[in-house]
Amino acid sequence: MKVSPRWIVLGAAAVFGVSAGFGSHSYIQSKVTAIEAANSHVEFVKQVVPNQDMPRGARLTTETVAVRAVPKEWAYADALTPDQLSRFENAALQAPARRGQPILWAQLAAQGPRALSDRLEPGRRAITVPVDEVSSMAGMIKPGDRIDLLVSIRQNTRVTLMPLLQRALVLATGAQTQAQATDAPEGRGYNSMTLDVSPEDARRIFAAREIGRLTAVLRTVGDEEDQPAAVADAASILGLSSAPRQQGGARVIYADRLALQPAVAAALRRLP
Numbered sequence: 001m002k003v004s005p006r007w008i009v010l011g012a013a014a015v016f017g018v019s020a021g022f023g024s025h026s027y028i029q030s031k032v033t034a035i036e037a038a039n040s041h042v043e044f045v046k047q048v049v050p051n052q053d054m055p056r057g058a059r060l061t062t063e064t065v066a067v068r069a070v071p072k073e074w075a076y077a078d079a080l081t082p083d084q085l086s087r088f089e090n091a092a093l094q095a096p097a098r099r100g101q102p103i104l105w106a107q108l109a110a111q112g113p114r115a116l117s118d119r120l121e122p123g124r125r126a127i128t129v130p131v132d133e134v135s136s137m138a139g140m141i142k143p144g145d146r147i148d149l150l151v152s153i154r155q156n157t158r159v160t161l162m163p164l165l166q167r168a169l170v171l172a173t174g175a176q177t178q179a180q181a182t183d184a185p186e187g188r189g190y191n192s193m194t195l196d197v198s199p200e201d202a203r204r205i206f207a208a209r210e211i212g213r214l215t216a217v218l219r220t221v222g223d224e225e226d227q228p229a230a231v232a233d234a235a236s237i238l239g240l241s242s243a244p245r246q247q248g249g250a251r252v253i254y255a256d257r258l259a260l261q262p263a264v265a266a267a268l269r270r271l272p
Contacts, residue, residue: 044069047102048080048088054097059090060108070102078105116177116194125202126171128194129214137218139189143177145170146219148227149195149205152234153212159234164208166226167219169196 051066058064060080067082079102080088094109120126129149133139141147149165171177174190193216197205208214 043072045072045075046070046082047075048082048084049100049102050097051099053099054093056093056096058093058097060088060093060103061090065103068100068102076102076104079103080105116171119171119177120196123198125197125199126194127197127202127205128172128192129205129209129216130191131193131214131216132191133189137216139173141170141173141193141216141218143170143172146221146223147193147195148217148219150215150217151208151212152215153208160231161234161237162231163227163229164204164214165195165197165201166229167224168201170194171196 046067047070048060048065049068050064052064054064062085088105088108092109093103093107095107097103097107116126146167146169148163149168151162151164153160153162170193172194174192176190195205205214
């Protein structure tokens with residue numbers, strides 16, 4: 001049986017194709033083996049990388065970073081390592097970090113006391129109010145306490161009292177943002193308190209500070225009950241009459257006003 005030259009060509013092509021594929025696979029495998037053999041003595045180190053692109057200001061947590069093995073000769077000397085977690089956890093970035101790229105210490109914001117703004121929830125404000133020794137309870141109100149804020153307004157001889165704010169969180173007393181240690185001296189003086197308030201409460205406190213006097217009242221821990229926000233007269237609170245006294249004496253009648261009365265004006269016109 002005569003074989004067609006076409007089939008001979010196709011068979012030869014198939015044989016050469018299989019031989020080429022096998023040869024390429026063998027060549028690649030030999031190269032991989034050679035590379036692995038060459039790198040068998042390479043030392044790897046573990047470094048911390050972001051598991052996603054992170055912008056400036058983002059914080060490093062166990063959820064936002066991962067550990068990557070990097071050849072020691074390619075590793076950055078000042079990159080973060082897993083054993084340094086306690087030093088950089090919750091630190092903020094002062095420069096963006098790319099996913100998979102080692103994070104450098106130079107990319108972190110300076111470590112220090114937590115900024116007061118970091119302690120505010122979104123939509124909240126911090127406002128500082130002046131206090132004296134009485135309002136601050138001789139300096140014994142501490143950061144973390146809850147207070148009520150009262151305002152007294154004097155108008156001539158009348159004094160009006162009203163609750164301005166209830167259950168306000170004290171963020172700072174003077175420049176102190178943390179409560180004193182148990183062995184610290186009590187009653188350290190200060191002349192201002194910084195409170196965590198809403199924007200509307202901040203406006204009300206500012207207005208009250210301009211026209212009245214503020215007094216802080218310390219609340220017990222866990223007391224969440226608000227009192228009625230009633231405006232009262234100081235004299236009434238003390239049981240004193242706030243009604244103005246009636247002054248004695250004769251009523252003064254002015255001629256120009258008397259002439260304006262219709263009956264008097266008619267009588268005046270009949271005079272010669």
